[in-house]
Amino acid sequence: MSQENILTVKNLVMHFGGIKALNDVTFDIKRGSVSALIGPNGAGKTTVFNCLTGFYKATGGQIELNAGGRTTSVIKVLGESFQVSDFFSPIAFWSRLKYKMFGGSHLVNRAGLARTFQNIRLFKEMSVVENLLVAQHMRVNRSMFAGILNTKGFRESEEEALQRAFYWLGVVNLTEFANRLAGELSYGQQRRLEIARAMCTNPEIVCLDEPAAGLNPSETEELTSMIRYLRDKHNTTVLLIEHDMGMVMQISDYIVVLDHGEVIAKGGPDDIKSNPKVIAAYLGAEEDEEVSL
């Protein structure tokens, strides 16, 4: 649990009823790296993502997020069930009760982890800028009175939020679409907007769920440079799920390969390319075909 690792996943287990979606998944993500989570369909990649971002409550294991100068246990903030010992320790009791009542995946985001979705989840009937303003909810002036009276402080805070929104629109190349409805944008633009929206929450690590799905080669190229920009200019750690092997191998510093809910390999792109287990998982085990990834 060193400061070097922004995300530590230990023995993560996720069961849906009798189905073991994840079985003892362990990996670390280094601060400032671009990491990828790959694996065949149904390997459990998105399940890992949903556990990391707090959308599923993991059945067992530990997920620790080292961001914003503190360590957050993702499973704890989702609200755990009461233990016998809690009834003897008021502090533990209150902390659990607090997370049970007010906990949830939003706390994971506030702790510094943002995500995008495999199937785009924009606010379709709101304008592009408003999508980015909503993402800054936790940073703007939320006082009811200041807002209703439209005080100077409120206007300044809104202006700052707008500046930040337009900055990110510039980064993802959508400035000219600022006043369009998010739902009217093309697929590739929506994907980019979703990344911008995630970045507006000021995360230290951003998890992208298949960001290149449905993009054409030139858009994928653009996306690759954008991800580099996030890492280099904003010091953001990027964790992505991707099926586009060309892109994954080109961009990633570190790759975790999942199959049937287990980590079968992890390491740099070169190790993964030549790993026989990975090749077997993708192409079947029996033949010794040449695989070009």
Add this chain to the structure above:
Amino acid sequence: MSQSTGIDIKQSLVDTVIAGLMALIVFGPIVGVLLDGYDFNLQTGNVAGLVGVVMMGRFAVSLFFQSQAGRNFLYRQASKNDGVTVTAPDYKSNLRWIIPVVMVLGLIVPFIASKYVLTVVILGLIYVLLGLGLNIVVGLAGLLDLGFVGFYAIGAYGLALGYENLGIGFWTMLPLAAIMAAVAGAILGFPVLRMHGDYLAIVTLGFGEIIRLVLTNWTSFTHGPNGVSAPLPTLFGLEFNRRASEGNIPFHEFFGLKYDSGFKYIFVYLILFLVVWAVLYVKHRLTKMPVGRAWEALREDEIACRSLGLNHVLVKLSAFMLGASTGGIAGVFFASYQGFVNPSSFTFFESALILAIVVLGGMGSTLGVVLAAFFLTVMPEILREFADYRVLMFGVLMVVMMIWKPRGLVRVTRTGFATRKGTVK
């Protein structure tokens, strides 16, 4: 658009004949046959008249839809382009002048209108308040609330019972009712707002009924169906009754006027008018504030909201509480203006009516809600003769609206933002 221009008279005639036959089938037995004991008389004249009207109407409509204007109209209706639009950053509505005009007219109304008209307008304004309150919950936050009348009842009974038991007057109760309704909203909301859609609708439906049943059955406190009387507002302690309570001077004596029961309605109207404008302003500001944006975002996609660090339960709760408090304020005005409340004013039909106002006006649209509230409260008064068919008309109206204007009368626009350079600190 369409290939053939020009008017096809033959087509129109065919349409006319078909419409005439249908009218004959519909009106023939209803209008044409008059029972007379065991016998009946044929009233061919009436039938012919009605069928003639229908045929002429159909012919005219058919011709109109074949003309260029009619085609354009059909084209506009067929393309369901009544969704949300984003206005340009420097957009100013051409109808801006209407706000001061309405303000001035509104201030003149009580002094020229008859007492009856004034009471109808007061009722309309109360429904505007209710519509605005529910519009926050349903229109902005997308939470289907079928028990909104519960908060209305809390406001109304708050004033009546507060006056009876604690001697609390109108002015104290106005903010207090807002707080009480908001607290009730929070108590109801916190456990149930984790549900969404249909489940929430059922729970709120239950809440509205619980409030009504408590008011009906807790006779020792609420006097049950007999109801409670409620006080009128006072002007700096001056009362509007013919005779003031002990130690007070009535309004008309203080100013040396002749007593007129219209004074109290004028006064209630003026306060209500100001409160409605205040609520409209707050609503206008809310949609530009982080919390308003959060509500709309929540309506669009709850999961995305959570992934952006918004606590969905608290955001929903704030919408629920603010909506409820507006309902509570409306309740106080209702009780004060009626002078009397009983549980029969807070039935499910009332909730449905408020919901209809929101849906008819356009979810999230302020102007639409104001228009719809007036329409749905003033129309039944104008069409008193058809009072029996009120609910039927209401149903027909809803069906027609859902087919042609599912997004409501007034379409929602979003304000654009001027493009900036963009910096990040």
